[in-house]
Amino acid sequence: MSDDAILRLSGVHTHIGQYHILQGVDLQVPRGGVSMLLGRNGAGKTTTMRTIMGLWRASAGEVVFDGQPIHSLPTPAIARLGIAYVPENMGIFAGLTVRENMSLAARSGPMDSDRLDWIWGVFPALKKFWDWPAGNLSGGQKQMLAVARAVIEPCRLLLVDEPTKGLAPAIVGALIDAFGELKQETTILMVEQSFHMAERIGDSVAVMDDGHIVHAGSMAELASDTELQGRLLGLSLEGAL
Incomplete structure (x- = not known):
């Protein structure tokens, strides 16, 4: 993995109520490309994402973004540093149109027309259904939104x-x-259950188990080693996690 990490987690512990979910997570996200965060259900992947965003507070350890510690910052301040988050539940407003959902997300003012044209190029369905209520979109279209x-x-x-x-x-x-288009302009850290998706777009990978990072390296290396996949993820061949 690259030494040029845009995000580093060092010894991060997170408690949710009485439960000790993250138990000393050490994670580096290289600058550029897509880093996959894989692991069995309940390994701590979503907790890691929410801890990075400050939605759940790390009880110990450091989260450092581009050289700046962020583990004590409130979520809005973390977002203002340039970290965006798409949660598993998507977080869209079903009763608002696609246009209104996008307008609300443009925090600094009206949507930039050039930026919007670029997004329509990446997600053509959004332009087609621009004035539809977001709740009427298909599951895939909601994810794109x-x-x-x-x-x-x-x-x-x-x-x-x-x-x-x-x-x-x-x-x-x-x-x-x-x-594949988005990673040309920003670093992506993705939790994913589909190993097919992970090997198609991932550049680097970290695997979690029981609140720890148990493997880190290149996605290509993991994709080519079926024995390692089975040991880390319980994969038989190419199946889903």
Whole structure:
């Protein structure tokens, strides 16, 4: 992995109530490209994302973004540094139109027309359904809207939690293409359950188990080693996590 990490977690512990979820997470996210965060259900992946965003507070350890400690900052301040987050539940407003959802996400003012044209190029369906209520979109289109909202203003780091969960294969293919485009302009850290998705777009990978990082390296290396996949992820061949 590159020494030029845009994000570093060092010895991070997170408690949620009485539960000790993260138990000393050490994670480096290289600058540029897509870093995958994989692991079995309950390993601590979503907790890691929410801890980075300050939605859950680290009880020990450091989260450092581009040289600046952020683990004590409130979530809005973390977002202002250029970190955007797409949660597993997408976080869109079903009763508002696609246009209104996007307008709300443009925090610094009206949507930039050039930026909007670029987003429509990445997600053509959003232009087609621009004035539709977001609640009327398909699951895949809602996911595209959630990602588009996160990048309507350029960000330095995009956190995405399980973007392909429950989506049809054709939609997954479209998202793979979209993230391939997005990673040209921003660093992405993605939690994903589909190993097919992970090996298609991932550049680096970290694997979690029981609140720890148990493996880190290149995605290509993990994708080519079926024995390692089985040991770390319980994969039989190419199946989902």
